[in-house]
Amino acid sequence: MAVLFANNATGKLAGPVDNVQTNISVRSGEGARFPSPTGGDWFPLTVLKVDGTLEVMRCTARDNDVLTVVRGQESTTPKVFDPDDRVALRITQGALDQLKADAIAEDAGTAANYDDDRYAHRANNLSDLASAPTARDNLGLGSAAVQPDTRYTHRGNNLSDLPDKAAARSSLQLGTAATYNAGAGGNLDADKLDGLHGNDYLKRGETQTTTGTEFSSTSPPTISNISSSGNQDNVQLTLSNGGNGAASCVIQFHRVGSHASYLGLDTDNRYKVGGRSMGDRSYAIWHDGEVQSLNSIGSTRIKIDNSGSYVTDGLYSGGSLGFGGGTWRCTGFFANISGTSADVSLFRRIS
Secondary structure, rough: OEEOOOOOOOEEOOOEOOOOEEEEEOOOOOHHOOOOOOOOOOEEEEEEEEOOOEEEEEEEEEOEEEEEEEEEEOOHHHHHOOOOOOEEEOOOOOHHHHHHHOOOOHHHHHHHHOHHHHHHOOHHHHOOOOOOHHHHHHHHOOHHHHHHHOOOOHHOOOOOOOOOHHHHHHHHHHHOHOOOOOOOOOOOOOOOOOEHHHHHHOOOOOOOOOOOOOOOOOOOOHHHOOOOOOOOOOOOOOOOOOOOOOOOEEEEEEEEEEEEEEEEEEOOOOOOOOOOOHHOOEEOOOOOHHHOOOOOOOEEEEEOOOOOOOOOEEEEEEEHHHOOOOOOEEEEEEEEHOOOEHHHEEEEOOO
């Protein structure tokens, strides 16, 4: 009993078929497209309605355009079909299972009927092959497969059997740093740079313990000429906000257990100190460059005299104070400061 197949075997029903009929007819001349089973042979037949529902049948004989079938195969149920519904020889799970079973049965039968010398036994590890050279050729193995072991390095030896390790390193384009020990007690770290261990470099994100660390550069001239001389990137140390306009650029001073504060360039581009032990506030650092903006609204100025004539919250003209124009408010003062007769008053321009 064998499963039969034919290429592109399709047709259409010549007439109606009920759900118990075992002889079905295809249109004239289309029966020749299908195999002719005999002696228990068969082929899978799928009949398909226009709405997509189908029934798998098993055809066991064919007489011209009349097919003898077994209905409702492979979990399908017999259905009623109309003329011109499609009929096709399709590969089905049942047909494949039958092919597999036939192959197993044939293999078991032939192995049982032939002498053992027709086959290579697995337990012999190919020692019973008739021609080892022919077998190697069939596997595409080259002459290296039969060379003595001393011509090759063994994977299990991790390259320890190479005769000239220096030549091997050269072939791999490895430099002299590759032969230095790395780790605790080693001569040098594997990441040696400029004659220094990796431990001699500052590491991002880690606490560094340093003594006498120096950042050296001989490039920058006087500060006023650094940019014009093209040395803005050649200074001893650069701190940056990384291009984030909302970030300040500061360093932290920390006397552990006592005091900590920040010093740097704030987001308004003024040098300030503050934060941490000084609270959530900052204090501007005044310098000569600030003079250019002292007369803007909101700016603060100090006046020193011994008249004691300025009153907190009092308003004064800039001309009378020697500040130029605008209106200024006295926001505070110190009298007899430092044991002298001088008064120090603080003014803020409001218009």
